[in-house]
Amino acid sequence: MRTSPSVHPRPHPDAPVRLAPGPEFDLIRRFLAGQAQGEREDVRVGPGDDCAVVAGNGIALSSDMSVEGVHFRRDWLAPEEIGWRAAAAALSDLAAVAARPIGILVSLAAPAGDAGDFAAAVMAGCRAAVEEAGGALLGGDLTRSPGPLVVDVTVVGEAPRPVLRSGARPGQEVWVTGELGGAAACVEALLAERAPQPSARERFAHPVPRVREAQWLAAHGVPTAMVDLSDGLVGDAGHLAAASGVAVMLVPELIPVHPAARERSRVRSLRRALGGGEDYELCFTAPVGAVPPLVDGFARAFGVRLTCVGKLGGGDGVWFVDAEGRRRPTGVAAWQHFGRGDA
Structure with a gap:
């Protein structure tokens, strides 16, 4: 009789990850210290093997890279905050499709001088972010870099019915979660060598990916299309459009x-x-009248507001519209890593 292949039994939740001796693996053991193994039904094989193995209905995958000098500066952020931001940015991609997080893979390229407490603190920030979102650290890679520090995060989630960017239709409403511009205000203050307002710094250093909020909205059958706001409302709504x-x-x-x-x-x-970007809120579309009955319940559940910011029409692009329906350009450009003239 032919039998189906099976995975080895899950390790005991308190079992340590078994790795060979050596400084690199000693550091990885520090990254994983205290993480329970084998306690999740959706993680068949966790850290310690050549691959993690996960189970789910509709596996959602995305990656996000954070590069020192481009996405963060050490004089602006503690190492734990660097790790949290890197993981939160990637987890926000799962929120955009209303996926449930399973876990993250983190590839860390660190200068030799960081291969100790600094690297361990960065990874602690990554772990804190994914665990707060309901996922686990699945593994990754560690290598030495001549500089700069690079944190590359791959997220894994489950999305049996993903909400895509392509489901919006003319006549529907456009909604956003939360408030926008706080992270940009923080960056402006830091560039001007001024102390940012504490609430603005919190938005920049400790963004909250709206993974649970997105699942709540999807469970109520609300979004017809959705995108997360990493590059600003104009730019990201442009992708949806x-x-x-x-x-x-x-x-x-x-x-x-x-x-x-x-x-x-x-x-x-x-x-x-x-x-401004890096708000990591959600922008979604919905039929007229579908969202207002849910606004109070959403606020009670998450302490976050829902705001209707416009509507959809025929054509393309992102516009301002007045009470008479006249369109005009927003005059705002989205953030792009490679602008015109860049090689």
Whole structure:
């Protein structure tokens, strides 16, 4: 009789990860110290083998790289915060499709001087972020780098019914979670060598990927399309518009600007909220009238507001729209790593 292949029994939850001797593996043991093994039904094989093995219905995968000098500076962030931000940015991609996190793989390229407490603290931040989101550290890679420090995070989740960017239709409403522009206000202050407001620094150093919020919205059958806000509302809504073949028409007066990003100049405040990026909130579309009955329940569940910021129309791109339905350009450009003229 032919039998189906089986995976080796899961290790005891308190069993240590077995690795060979050596400084590199000693550091990896520090990364994994205290992490229970074998206690999750969706992780068949965790850290310690050449591959992790996971189980799920519709495996969702994404990756996000954080590079020193591009995504973070050591004089702005503690090492734990560097790790948290790197993992949170990747986990936000799971939120964008309403996936349930299973875990993360972290590849860390660190200068030799960081191969100790600093690297361990970065990894502790990564672990804290994924565990807060309901996932586990699955493994990764460790290598020496001549500089800079690089934290590359791959996320693994389960999305049996993923919410994509391509389901929006003209006539539907556009909604966002939370408030926008706080992280941008923090970065502006740091670049000007000013102390940022504590609430703005929290948004930059400790962003919260909206993984549970996205699952809640999906469970209530709300989003027709969704995207996370990593590069600013204008840029990310532009991806949704392109994927769905619609125009996103934003009402400027409705944009929820983070208190730390507000100034007397409404134009400057809007620029932070629309183009600052790294808010890691959600932008989603829904049929007219579908969301308002859920706003209070969402706020009670998560302490986060839902705001309708516009609607969808025919055409393409992202626009401002007035009460008469007239469109005009936003005047805000999205963040891009490689602009025109870059090699």
